[in-house]
Amino acid sequence: MLTALPLLGMLQSRPDDAALAGLMAFGCVFWLILLLAAIAFPIFCFWRIFTKAGYSGAMAFIWLIPVVGPIVVISILAFGTWPAGQR
Numbered sequence: 001m002l003t004a005l006p007l008l009g010m011l012q013s014r015p016d017d018a019a020l021a022g023l024m025a026f027g028c029v030f031w032l033i034l035l036l037a038a039i040a041f042p043i044f045c046f047w048r049i050f051t052k053a054g055y056s057g058a059m060a061f062i063w064l065i066p067v068v069g070p071i072v073v074i075s076i077l078a079f080g081t082w083p084a085g086q087r
Contacts, residue, residue: 039064046073054083 046060059076063069 042070046077049077052084053077054085 043060043063046063047057050059051057055076060073062073062076065072
């Protein structure tokens with residue numbers, strides 16, 4: 001009985017490596033899904049805006065260009081003449 005106590009204490013203080021690896025994998029997948037949603041949401045919104053403005057919805061993918069893309073997209077929508085407004 002006394003010989004099992006140190007072994008029991010060692011098992012309680014050291015986490016299982018497989019459980020820790022599973023937790024880390026879940027965290028990576030969770031953040032990846034969150035990142036993809038944060039990228040997809042503005043593209044979806046601008047796709048709808050471009051479509052209603054009369055442009056091709058695929059112009060929303062300009063948003064993916066780092067730094068310059070969002071500025072170009074907003075400039076097109078703010079300063080361009082909307083084909084839907086000319087009808």
